[in-house]
Every structure is written in C-alpha cells, then in structure tokens.
Amino acid sequence: MTTPSSPAWQTRYDAWLRYVRELSSAVDSGSSLPLGPASEDLLPPSPPDGPPNGAKIVYCAPHPDDESLGGALAVRLRMESGAQVTNVAITLGGDVSQRARRLRELESACRALGFRLVVPFHPTGFDGVNPASRQRDPATWRRNVEALREIFDQEQPDIVFAPHAEDFNTTHIGTHDLVIEALGASVARRGLQQVFLIETEFWHQLFQPNLMVGVSAETMGAQLVAIAEHGGEMRRNPYHLLHPCRMMDNVRRGSEVVGGQGAPAQPFRFAELYHVRLMTGRELRDTAPGGRILPPGEPASLEWLRARFGGAGTP
Numbered sequence: 232m233t234t235p236s237s238p239a240w241q242t243r244y245d246a247w248l249r250y251v252r253e254l255s256s257a258v259d260s261g262s263s264l265p266l267g268p269a270s271e272d273l274l275p276p277s278p279p280d281g282p283p284n285g286a287k288i289v290y291c292a293p294h295p296d297d298e299s300l301g302g303a304l305a306v307r308l309r310m311e312s313g314a315q316v317t318n319v320a321i322t323l324g325g326d327v328s329q330r331a332r333r334l335r336e337l338e339s340a341c342r343a344l345g346f347r348l349v350v351p352f353h354p355t356g357f358d359g360v361n362p363a364s365r366q367r368d369p370a371t372w373r374r375n376v377e378a379l380r381e382i383f384d385q386e387q388p389d390i391v392f393a394p395h396a397e398d399f400n401t402t403h404i405g406t407h408d409l410v411i412e413a414l415g416a417s418v419a420r421r422g423l424q425q426v427f428l429i430e431t432e433f434w435h436q437l438f439q440p441n442l443m444v445g446v447s448a449e450t451m452g453a454q455l456v457a458i459a460e461h462g463g464e465m466r467r468n469p470y471h472l473l474h475p476c477r478m479m480d481n482v483r484r485g486s487e488v489v490g491g492q493g494a495p496a497q498p499f500r501f502a503e504l505y506h507v508r509l510m511t512g513r514e515l516r517d518t519a520p521g522g523r524i525l526p527p528g529e530p531a532s533l534e535w536l537r538a539r540f541g542g543a544g545t546p
Contacts, residue, residue, distance in 0.1 A: 258472050258473065258476065259472075261471065261472045262469070262472065264459065265459070266459050266460075266462035266465050266466065266471075267336060267339050267340070267459055267460030267461070267462045268335050268336045268338075268339035268340075268460050268462060269339055269460065272339075272342055273339065273342055273343040273456060273457075273460070274342060274343075274345075275343060275344065275345045275453060275456075277345075278309055278310050278311070278312070278313040278314075278345075279311070279313065280313070285312060285313035285314045285315055285533075286308060286312065286314040286315070286389045286390060286532070286533035287314070287315050287317075287386060287387060287388045287389050287390075288305055288308060288309075288314050288315065288316045288317065288388055288389070288390045288391075288392070289317050289318075289319055289382070289383065289386050289388040289390075289391045289392070290302060290305050290316060290317070290318045290319065290346070290391075290392040291319050291321055291379075291391065291392060291393040291406055291409075291410050292318055292319065292320060292321060292406075293321050293322060293360070293394060293400065293402045293403045293405075293406040294321075294322060294323075294324055294333075294402060295320060295323060295324065295333045295334070295336060295337035295340070295461060295464070296336075296337075296340070296458065296461040296464050296470070297394075297403075297431075297433065298318040298337075298340070298341065298344070298346065298457075299340050299344065299454055299457040299458040299460075299461065300433060300454075300458060300470060300474065301392075301431040301432070301433055301503065302316075302344065302346075302392070302454070303444055303446050303450060303454060303478075303503040304392075304429065304442075304444045304503060304505060304525075304531065305346075305392060306344060306450055306453060306454060307444065307446070307450060307525075307531040308390075308531045308532065308533070309344075309345055309346075310345075310450070310453070311530045311531045311532065312530060312531060312532035312533070314390075314532075314533070315347070316344070316345070316346045316347065317346065317347040317348070317349055317386055317388075318337075318341050318344075318346045318347065318348050318349070319349045319350075319351065319379070319382060320334075320337060320348065320349070320350045320351070320356050321351070321356060321357055321360055321379075321402075321406045321409065322356045322357055322358070322360055322402055322406075323337070323350070323354075323355065323356040325402075329463070330354070330355065330356070331354070332463055333461075333463065333464075334350065334354055336460055336461045336462060336463060336464070337461070339460040340457040340458070340460040340461055341457075343453075343456045343457040343460055344453070344454075344457045349382060349386075351375075351378050351379065351382065352378065357375045357378070357379075357409070358371065359371045359372065359375070359405075360375065360402055360405035360406055360409055361401040361402055361404065361405035362401060362404055362405060362408070363401070364405070365405065365408065372409075375409055375413075376409060376412045376413045376416065377413075379409060379410070379413035380413040380414075380416045380417045380420070382413075383413060383414055383417035383418075384417050384420065384421065387421070388426060389426065389427065389533055390426070390427040390429060390533065390536070391410065391414055391426060391427070391428050391429070391510075392429050392430075392431055393406055393407055393410035393411075393428065393429075393430060393431065394406050394407050394430065394431050394432070394433070395407060395430035395431065395432060395435075395437050395506060396408070396430075397435055397438070398431075398432060398433060398434050398435050399434035399435040400433075400434045403433070403434060407430070410428070411428075411510075411515060414426065414428065414510050415510060415512070415513035415514070415515070416513065418510050418511070418512060418513070419512045419513050424511065425509045425510060425511040425516075426509070426510045427507060427508075427509060427510075427536060427540070428507075428508045428509070428510050428515065429442070429505050429506070429507050429508075430505060430506040430507075430508065431505060432504060432505075436484075436504075437504060437505070437506050439488075439506065440485065440488060440489055440504035440505060440506050440522070441489065441505075441506055441507055441518065441521070441522045441523065442489065442504070442505040442506070442507050442522065442523050442524075442525065442540075443481070443485035443486075443489040443490065443497070443502050443503075443504055443522065443523075443524045443525070444502060444503045444504075444505065444525045444531070445482075445497065445499040445501070445502050445524070445525060445526040445527040446478060446499070446501040446502055446503060446527060447499070447501075447527040448500070448501070450501075450527070451474075451475060451478065451501050454474070455471060455474065455475075458470065458471045458474060459471050475501060478500075478501035478502060478503065479500060479501060481501070481502040481503060481504050482496065482497055482499065482500065482501065482502045483496070484504070485497070485502050485504050485524075488504070488522070489504065489522035489523070489524060490522060490524060491522070497524065497526070498526075499526060499527050507523075507536065507540050509540070509541065518540040518541055519540070519541065523539045523540070
C-alpha cells in the first residue's frame with residue numbers, strides 16, 4: 232500500500248517542482264526567437280582600441296556552427312583585446328546537397344561574431360577529414376594537409392583552436408589530426424619558436440582541461456546571436472537552446488577539474504573549458520602542470536595566455 236507523503240516533504244517537493252518547471256519554461260522561451268540566416272547583415276560592435284597588432288587567431292571548425300558553439304575564448308579575445316580571428320571552415324558538412332545552405336549560414340554567423348572566414352577549396356571545404364578516409368585515401372589527406380599548411384603560413388597565427396583528439400565525432404577527430412600535421416609543418420617551415428594550440432570540446436569532454444574561461448551574460452548573448460544564424464542546424468537539433476545549460480554545467484565541472492579537487496565553485500554562471508598546448512616545431516608539448524581560470528572580469532589577451540602558459544614572447 233502506498234503511504235501519503237508528509238506535509239513537510241510535499242511542501243519541499245512543490246517548491247522544487249516549480250523550480251524545474253520554471254527552468255524548463257525559460258529554455259523553451261528561446262524557441263520563439265528568430266533563427267537565421269538574417270536578411271540583413273548582423274554586425275557586432277567594434278572591439279576597444281588596443282595594440283595596433285592584436286593577436287592573430289585561426290579557429291579550425293570541423294563543421295559550420297562549431298566556431299560559434301565552442302568559440303567563447305576567441306570571442307572574448309576579439310572583444311577584449313582586439314584579436315583578429317579567422318575561422319577556417321574545415322568542412323561544410325557531409326551532405327553535399329546542404330553545403331550551399333550551410334555556407335550561407337556560416338557567412339552570416341561569422342559576420343555576427345566579427346570573424347573573418349576562409350573556406351578551403353571554396354566553396355566546398357575539405358573532404359575526407361576523418362580517420363577512415365585518412366587511411367583509405369592518403370593522397371587526399373596529403374592534399375588537405377598541404378592546403379591547410381598554406382593557410383597557416385598566410386595567416387601566421389599566434390593561437391590556433393581545434394577539437395581535441397577524442398571528441399567523438401569522426402570529423403572532429405579528423406580535424407584534430409589534420410590541424411596537428413599542418414600546423415606542425417607550418418611552424419617548422421617558418422622557423423617559429425612555438426604557437427598556442429587550444430583544444431576544444433563539444434561531443435566528448437576533455438580528459439584534463441587546463442583552462443576554464445568564464446563567460447558573462449553579454450558574451451553568451453553574442454555567441455547565441457551567431458549560433459542562431461545556423462538556422463537549419465538549430466531546427467534539426469536545438470543546440471542553441473541548451474547552450475547556456477551546457478556552459479552552466481561547465482562551471483560545476485571546471486571549478487574542480489581545472490581549479491583542483493575540492494576547490495570552491497567559481498562565482499560566475501557560464502564557462503567554457505579548453506586544453507592549452509604548445510606547438511614547437513613539429514612537436515606538440517604540454518604546458519606546466521595545473522589549471523588556470525580566466526574570470527569574466529579579467530581581460531582576455533595573448534599576454535594573459537603567455538604569462539600563465541609560457542610561449543614565445545613571455546617576458
């Protein structure tokens with residue numbers, strides 16, 4: 232026989248049920264907001280005046296929308312220290328019939344973020360960016376590596392973003408491998424000391440993230456403007472509605488995984504987690520042990536990264 236709950240339990244249950252329903256309602260409220268691509272150009276505000284030669288960033292996005300979903304640090308670097316961000320569209324997706332639509336959405340999203348856009352072999356992007364194709368068609372793989380190496384040579388980035396090696400999706404994994412080969416070749420060819428490689432996560436969490444980047448509501452809003460421009464993808468799977476929730480969970484996880492087991496929760500609401508490494512010649516090196524936290528109120532800059540992770544130009 233089922234026994235009734237106590238009045239005290241029922242009171243607590245009713246309060247928490249209201250909380251869950253209000254939270255779900257807040258997420259659902261985003262469903263009425265417009266999806267892109269917008270009919271008019273969405274142009275973000277200019278970054279503040281900074282040094283004449285801001286950091287050069289290349290964001291290697293496996294698919295259109297990855298630059299918006301995982302690009303919180305790149306957005307902050309552009310907005311807060313005038314970094315020049317170039318998004319390289321590694322692929323435009325596997326469905327050839329959808330590439331034109333995805334390219335239009337990507338162009339609008341990059342405008343909304345203030346990112347430049349480079350599409351290798353325009354207007355198609357690379358093909359065969361996955362481990363199976365790398366083994367099956369080494370000639371195409373070598374062609375892709377050489378083309379991306381030329382892009383790195385031209386852009387001369389201080390920082391490169393790419394997915395980590397175990398990010399589940401085969402194109403994300405393939406993008407990681409492609410970037411490692413091409414960036415290593417570029418750094419060695421140009422005789423550079425080193426370039427930051429910042430590994431991103433989306434489909435599978437990083438095993439040992441060493442950088443937690445706090446994100447303000449304003450930065451989150453700027454990301455969502457761009458994410459929503461990928462209207463076709465958001466209609467298929469509403470990543471945009473759950474994006475703030477994922478970033479909130481990153482604060483829970485990152486406070487201890489990056490800050491140290493048992494560390495207090497960080498006071499900000501949203502965060503993205505990354506793993507910072509250094510490409511030295513053709514060798515990918517880890518930085519000094521320990522995690523670093525960049526809160527929303529502390530300006531993001533190349534100098535901040537160098538001071539905490541080392542790298543060429545460290546005072």
